Amino acid sequence: xxxxxxxxxxxxxxxxxxxxxxxxxxxxxxxxxxxxxxxxxxxxxxxxxxxxxxxxxxxxxxxxxxxxxxxxxxxxxxxxxxxxxxxxxxxxxxxxxxxxxxxxxxxxxxxxxxxxxxxxxxxxxxxxxxxxxxxxxxxxxxxxxxxxxxxxxxxxxxxxxxxxxxxxxxxxxxxxxxxxxxxxxxxxxxxxxxxxxxxxxxxxxxxxxxxxxxxxxxxxxxxxxxxxxxxxxxxxxxxxxxxxxxxxx
Numbered sequence: 001x002x003x004x005x006x007x008x009x010x011x012x013x014x015x016x017x018x019x020x021x022x023x024x025x026x027x028x029x030x031x032x033x034x035x036x037x038x039x040x041x042x043x044x045x046x047x048x049x050x051x052x053x054x055x056x057x058x059x060x061x062x063x064x065x066x067x068x069x070x071x072x073x074x075x076x077x078x079x080x081x082x083x084x085x086x087x088x089x090x091x092x093x094x095x096x097x098x099x100x101x102x103x104x105x106x107x108x109x110x111x112x113x114x115x116x117x118x119x120x121x122x123x124x125x126x127x128x129x130x131x132x133x134x135x136x137x138x139x140x141x142x143x144x145x146x147x148x149x150x151x152x153x154x155x156x157x158x159x160x161x162x163x164x165x166x167x168x169x170x171x172x173x174x175x176x177x178x179x180x181x182x183x184x185x186x187x188x189x190x191x192x193x194x195x196x197x198x199x200x201x202x203x204x205x206x207x208x209x210x211x212x213x214x215x216x217x218x219x220x221x222x223x224x225x226x227x228x229x230x231x232x233x234x235x236x237x238x239x240x241x242x243x244x245x246x247x248x249x
Contacts, residue, residue, distance in 0.1 A: 004106075004189050011106045015140035022138065037078055039132065040139030041065055044101045045080035048146075051100035052082060055093045059084055081145075086152045091161035092168065094153040098146040105140035109133055171199035 026033055045064045052059055060083040068077040086094070112133050116126060154161045175195045178184065186192055 002189075002192070008102065008106050011109070012102055012141050015102075015105075015137050019138045019141070034078070036131070036135045036138055038065060039135035040137075041078055041080045043105070043136060044139035045082055047101040047104045048082040048097055050104070051097045052084065055096055057084055057089050057093050057097060084149075086149050087156055089153055090157070090164060091150070091154045092164045094149045098142050098150055101146075102140050102142055105136045109136050109140070112136075167200055167203050168196075170203060171196050174199045 022033060042064045045062070049059070049062060049064075051057075062082050064080045066079055066081075068079065082097075084097070089097075112129050115121075116129055121129070175192060178195070179186075179192065
């Protein structure tokens, strides 16, 4: 369980080092490097967008690819973004969205690598797949803008963020106990994450149900105590119109 995590971290380091060496020794203005970077940027932003859809995160705007014309002969820069409002998303949402390119790139890269190793393909198909793999490696690591959103969302709703971490922790423990206790062999790690997500939402709505039942009992017997809704409210996040935006790149 979670055996792939060290390899994902290694893949991230490889992505950072590989992209640095490629841009440093070959240059970002090389046509082949430009084309690799463009494909990588589009794939990176598609991963962000996909995770936004999965986590039901509202998007302000999306641009899969943009070119910035530099002045005074400076190199042309390329980038993309999926803009979300950091006051409208939770800590878990920001974490999943920020690291989506890394996780998805990891599995896509090794799926393509396994395909090339174990299949006899035409040379043109081989070159095309290898080209996609290099593009994926260049864009796999999260950007500084991606990482900056995570602490920001935690600071916006610290108690709710801690509550989410608590739910995630007990969900992981419950999954580990079931997987190890019943010796479940998942055909893919994604199954483990789906089990964790099931426990997470089960605990989340289970606690809400208990809260409502407890409150109903209080109202029925007219206990003159502080409403548990007021207590539980600290672990929920307020919803209001955003004031500023931060782009995830």
